[in-house]
Amino acid sequence: MQLVVSLAVFAAGWALAWASLRVSYALTVLVAIPTAGSLVRLFVLQHDCGHGSFFASRKANEVVGFALGVLTMTPFQCWRRYHYVHHASSSNLDRRGFGDVRMLTVREYMELTPFRQWVYRLYRSPFVLFGVGPFLLFVLRQRLTYYIPKDWKVERLSVHVTNAAILACVLGMILLVKPAPFFAVHVPVMAFAASMGVWLFYVQHQFEDTYWRRRTDWDFVAAGMRGSSHYDLPPVLRWFTADIGIHHIHHLDCRIPNYRLRECLEANPELAKVPRLTLRASLACASLKLWDEDSQRMVRAYALAHEVYSLQQGEKGL
16 A cells, blocks of 8 residues: 555656646746655655565565656665665775765864865865755666776666666657656656755764674664664655654564554663654754764864864864
């Protein structure tokens, strides 16, 4: 029922956005926002298929996960393998780079050349991180295989098969509604959905008092309980995000499907004792820049990072 209802809401939203082109493109863009939200929900269902938790049947998870990956423009098998590594290494400073939003420590940032510091600041700017970056990630980067290890043959193949299926769907929709209307509707839907998805993933792991440790001090349970937030959203947004905001429980046991996360939270009061973010409070997370290993907190300003680093170097000299 989750799958049927979610697909129906997405299809209805897309059709309404297409019909609104006859009225006003501003209205089309407005309708694209909840339509994009339903696409985010479909991504979460795909995510559950990747963990083998959505259906009891492994085959059903594989088939539906791949099909949803075509809609979300995300090659299912490739994304799944990277996501498995993310779960095994989340909040581990020595194992970053697998499905993470890039984040440097204060020391790492200060040791970069001025140009590379500028590149990092550009990457972490809201315009890139939550604007053009997500769109390029889903629409362009995930069409390519240059970043996938050569021996990941199944994962590389999944990119090509997904690309072929996306092309077939796009051509079919173009024949149905014509090229200009298709792109006029689907580009803003994908842009909004991509930004929503990256924001959701970002705030689930990068908040001020999150948890990051080096490999020798890293602990799986602590990473789940302290390095993953409980993003406590209003009911409507909980539906659009399929309760994936209860992210700490998901990281403790990824075989719990989205439709049982809240039940698990309510049945285990101790699981409520985690970093909790409301929608309003989460907006402040956009200004976080670097991780300070000494204070075990995220730093908001690069100028402060300079001060922290200078102080650290002075203490080492003493």
